[in-house]
Amino acid sequence: MKQWTYARIDRVDSSVVHCVFCRRALRSGKVVVLYDDQGQEVYSGPSCAKKTLGDPEVQLIDLSKLALLVVETEPKSPNPAPQRKSKHPRRESEPADAAVEYLRLRVEVMKSFAGNVTKRLSEIHAAMVSSKQLSDDGRQYIQRLLANAAAANTIYSSRNVKSCVGVAYWIGVAIEHTPEPRRDFLQGLLHQLEDRWRLSSGQIEALNRWGAGITVNKMRFPKLDVDAFAGVTAPIFPKGQKRDS
């Protein structure tokens, strides 16, 4: 009898995957990623996962939600009419536990980002994994970090971390749908994002222009919010002082 455990909620845009339980093709949108008893990642439809595993024991990271946070217009609506409602494209519903989600994004999801964890954050995360809950101290530390980052609108804010993950996701999709010899631009963009934790509006515009030439599973590549990183700053660390965010 196989054992499955929850990994995360994700999206598929790049390829067709099949539900491990009912074999149905999952072509686009939200999927549940599970580990099988070999530790391999497999895919499942949300309802099959729930039916087979029940509800997850701990809160899952929902990368499908983060990917959509940076999308300005859904690719399905071919209405170019007066849809200038993009002032507030972020439908950001509060997750069940914002501190846990933030910690898991920094430690588990942003592995390719420069300085994604500090010693303190990785200690808090390790303790959370072993005891299956976030300690009070850890929670306090993260809440303080989040409040400071939000007040100064730095790259470490919850909002910016989500934008980073979302934009990185779409650059990854674009890379997969661009022939290898032409990927340099996208790979350069991804490296900059991973290095600086933000892109300029001009860079996102360029990404959107690139995306306009890409078809993803017969859908248009979504237009990303050019203001996704507007006003975001990097904290300046005096020489010798350690990063503590």
Ligand SMILES: [Zn+2]
């Ligand atoms: Zn299924």
